[in-house]
Amino acid sequence: MALEREFQFSDQDFDTIRKLVSQHTGISLSSAKRGMVYSRLARRLRRLGLDNFSEYCKLLVSGEDQTELGMFTNSITTNLTSFFRESHHFDYLANQLLPECASLNKQTRRLRIWSAGCSSGEEPYSIAMTVLENLPESNNWDIKILATDLDTSVLEKAKQGVYPEERLSCIDNQKRRRWFKNGRGENAGLLQASPDLKALITFKQLNLMQDWPMQGPFDIIFCRNVLIYFDKPTQRVLMERYANLLADHGRLFIGHSETLYRVTERFKLLGKTIYRKVA
């Protein structure tokens, strides 16, 4: 049934959009998401001067406008994030995992971390702060944090590393002063991530559903609050690929409402959504 709204949005349009979203992002949209889809995409229709969703679907299905396809996927993704979200993960990283990596990798002095689905950067910057504060002699280590997301608009924010002060209210003053500088010029009144943090992180667009150019091995993978948007078969494929890219001692962090129960046997739960690769 078509909804009485600014733009006509039929069942068929919603089905087409669900298929396109699944095909391009792996995100599985339930029928409960229909209102959300309407409001997020209505902005695109207005911008393009289209009269209804059927015209928008035609444009997307034709594949003629790759830029619009990008705007479409950017509109559909949910990017909620925060600094030190699920703080127990960062406690574990600081107190257990980094000391373990320091010992295991003492010959190579190499540490590789991947933040997969990094959104606007709060997660990789939180990882970078934790590593620099807790890995002994970190300045003599080869540390790389890869931060990837499908959504180019949040990735741009992540690269800038500029945040309103209230986004950093969960960080104590000392930490904030150490790792963030007051923005100047157009960033006045905002806080800017320090060059030391930025130097560790490489931001790249990557669709988890497509080929991955990285070789690994990674010591640690964060893929938090991303799996929840995918169906079980997609989660299974993703977990297989993560396990293949992780070092034998590797750990995987997932989000608070996610589980690998009945998804994969490649990881063992250590507790609180922290998993170890099964060697």
Ligand SMILES: C[S@@+](CC[C@H](N)C(=O)[O-])C[C@H]1O[C@@H](n2cnc3c(N)ncnc32)[C@H](O)[C@@H]1O
């Ligand atoms: C809710 S955010 C999670 C951010 C962060 N990991 C956290 O836990 O705070 C989910 C992110 O996954 C990204 N995402 C969704 N589908 C993706 C895909 N197929 N490939 C890469 N990233 C994807 C979204 O763009 C979004 O930024």
